[in-house]
Amino acid sequence: MKFNRIQFIFLVGLLITSSVSGLRNICKYKGRQMTLGQKMINCYVIISCEKNGVIKIQDSCPKYSCVRPTKPLGYKVFDASEPYPRCCGGPICEGQIISHKISKGTYIVTAE
Secondary structure, rough: OOHHHHHHHHHHHHHHHHHHHHHEEEEEEEOOOEEEEEEEEOOEEEEOOOOOHHHEEEOOOOOOEEOOOOEEEEEEOOOOOOOOOOOOEEEEEOOOOOEOOHHHHHHEEEOO
């Protein structure tokens, strides 16, 4: 099968376009490569790969408190030597807890 010049240029253009669109779904964070939708979680942050190589960083440990009239029995201290989520600190409640979603712990990092 013979390729003429137009077919060759079209094929090269198609290969370049497909490889560039694939790069948009790759994120780099601190020397690590992540694919679109991939997450890394530790006791400090949740790092996720978003579209166009954007890294989203959020606080990982949930914020919560005891539901009234329940009183806290104590407080579990943050311990980075434990795996996530056991490392997270917070009140120790005798009854129910309520979770607080705090949006100010979200950061966006553009592609490297």
